Amino acid sequence: AQSVTQLDSHVSVSEGTPVLLRCNYSSSYSPSLFWYVQHPNKGLQLLLKYTSAATLVKGINGFEAEFKKSETSFHLTKPSAHMSDAAEYFCVVSEIGATNKLIFGTGTLLAVQP
Amino acid sequence: GAGVSQTPSNKVTEKGKYVELRCDPISGHTALYWYRQSLGQGPEFLIYFQGTGAADDSGLPNDRFFAVRPEGSVSTLKIQRTERGDSAVYLCASSPTVRVGNTGELFFGEGSRLTVL
Numbered sequence: 001a002q003s004v005t006q007l008d009s010h011v012s013v014s015e016g017t018p019v020l021l022r023c024n025y026s027s028s029y030s031p032s033l034f035w036y037v038q039h040p041n042k043g044l045q046l047l048l049k050y051t052s053a054a055t056l057v058k059g060i061n062g063f064e065a066e067f068k069k070s071e072t073s074f075h076l077t078k079p080s081a082h083m084s085d086a087a088e089y090f091c092v093v094s095e096i097g098a099t100n101k102l103i104f105g106t107g108t109l110l111a112v113q114p
Numbered sequence: 115g116a117g118v119s120q121t122p123s124n125k126v127t128e129k130g131k132y133v134e135l136r137c138d139p140i141s142g143h144t145a146l147y148w149y150r151q152s153l154g155q156g157p158e159f160l161i162y163f164q165g166t167g168a169a170d171d172s173g174l175p176n177d178r179f180f181a182v183r184p185e186g187s188v189s190t191l192k193i194q195r196t197e198r199g200d201s202a203v204y205l206c207a208s209s210p211t212v213r214v215g216n217t218g219e220l221f222f223g224e225g226s227r228l229t230v231l
Contacts (some may be wrong), residue, residue, distance in 0.1 A: 104156030
């Protein structure tokens with residue numbers, strides 16, 4: 001069965017410094033992987049997705065993620081944090097076969113300090 | 115509407131009561147999903163509709179939970195004999211295609227927060 005593990009429940013960075021949110025996946029097949037963001041009192045929004053094309057995926061708001069099969073990782077990065085990036089971030093894998101079920105990690109809460 | 119609409123945004127009920135949560139998906143989206151997000155957890159899949167039929171209800175925790183989508187648009191999640199453990203945010207999402215694994219984009223509503231006292 002597919003699963004994702006988010007290694008940090010909380011990450012705090014200063015504004016203008018890099019962001020790294022870590023995610024490891026478990027899958028028997030080449031997975032489809034995603035990052036979603038949830039701002040307070042807002043719906044979940046897709047940041048970016050990997051679906052077996054380029055391993056470096058660029059998303060919205062300057063975020064990107066790199067699929068590394070050898071490390072079974074899909075870490076989310078951003079060169080310079082902005083105050084508006086403060087939110088909860090979810091690493092997600094799509095279940096093989098059903099193609100309709102998304103399996104979410106437990107989330108990483110990103111705090112950005114001024 | 116422009117996005118997925120869920121009502122009510124907040125619902126407080128007493129243990130043992132019946133609750134209905136409504137989801138109005140984006141117009142034209144054929145696929146509709148219900149997820150449940152407990153405090154400190156990621157969303158967990160409950161049920162998925164393709165059109166009017168429930169294509170996968172494997173995530174429903176027990177027979178107190180039921181969902182319908184009679185006309186292939188609006189969906190209602192129904193919870194009977196509510197328990198304190200049912201307290202969570204219930205999220206609805208829709209998608210224009212069934213092959214989410216290829217696009218990854220579900221469009222989520224803001225959720226209905228259910229509190230069972």
